[in-house]
Amino acid sequence: MKVRESGMPDQRVWESFFDPAIILAKLALTSACRDVVEMGCGYGTFTTDAARVVRGSVYALDIDESILQLAKAKTRAAGLTNVEFRLQDFLQDGTGLADGSVDYVMLFNILHTEDPVALLREAYRNLTVNGKAGVIHWNHDPKTPRGPPMAIRPRPADCVNWAKDAGFDCSSIHDLPPYHYGFVLTRLG
Numbered sequence: 320m321k322v323r324e325s326g327m328p329d330q331r332v333w334e335s336f337f338d339p340a341i342i343l344a345k346l347a348l349t350s351a352c353r354d355v356v357e358m359g360c361g362y363g364t365f366t367t368d369a370a371r372v373v374r375g376s377v378y379a380l381d382i383d384e385s386i387l388q389l390a391k392a393k394t395r396a397a398g399l400t401n402v403e404f405r406l407q408d409f410l411q412d413g414t415g416l417a418d419g420s421v422d423y424v425m426l427f428n429i430l431h432t433e434d435p436v437a438l439l440r441e442a443y444r445n446l447t448v449n450g451k452a453g454v455i456h457w458n459h460d461p462k463t464p465r466g467p468p469m470a471i472r473p474r475p476a477d478c479v480n481w482a483k484d485a486g487f488d489c490s491s492i493h494d495l496p497p498y499h500y501g502f503v504l505t506r507l508g
């Protein structure tokens with residue numbers, strides 16, 4: 320089942336909203352990370368930069384085969400070989416990865432799902448102890464050029480509360496201009 324309101328505009332328009340390398344660095348994705356999973360990789364906007372940084376593989380999951388093909392083409396053009404794309408419905412079936420198998424989970428523009436705590440619990444399950452999850456979302460501001468409807472768009476405080484319910488320790492908010500905010504979540508135990 321697709322996350323509600325998770326469609327995207329044309330790739331070039333979508334990618335004009337972010338500086339992925341800066342966002343990943345602010346959200347503590349470093350070369351200390353080995354394997355990473357990205358839940359809903361979309362066009363691969365963040366996948367390519369993540370694959371450049373980590374020591375292991377990026378498992379890039381999406382429910383949409385046509386989007387996965389675009390993301391694959393992007394990483395291929397960048398000459399990267401450490402991305403494993405998987406057609407996967409993470410709402411219905413989880414990530415398909417073993418418990419404690421990755422050092423970092425990317426949850427980018429996805430927490431407006433119906434049950435964000437369940438998604439965060441799945442991220443938590445996947446992480447090693449001291450592993451991290453990066454969360455970004457659209458600012459809670461109706462003037463952003465895209466983003467889910469305001470009625471379902473999470474506020475930063477919502478994300479913090481959901482993350483705590485799922486067992487995470489949560490960093491302070493990062494401003495990710497021009498249109499986003501983010502957090503780093505840590506699995507402590």
Ligand SMILES: C[S@@+](CC[C@H](N)C(=O)[O-])C[C@H]1O[C@@H](n2cnc3c(N)ncnc32)[C@H](O)[C@@H]1O
Pocket residue numbers: 320321322324325326327358359360361362363364365380381382383386407408409410411426427428429
């Ligand atoms: C709003 S886009 C964000 C893409 C990417 N995270 C980014 O920020 O550039 C959400 C993506 O999640 C995918 N998606 C939605 N529901 C999903 C599900 N249940 N399982 C896997 N992927 C899903 C969509 O196909 C879409 O590519």
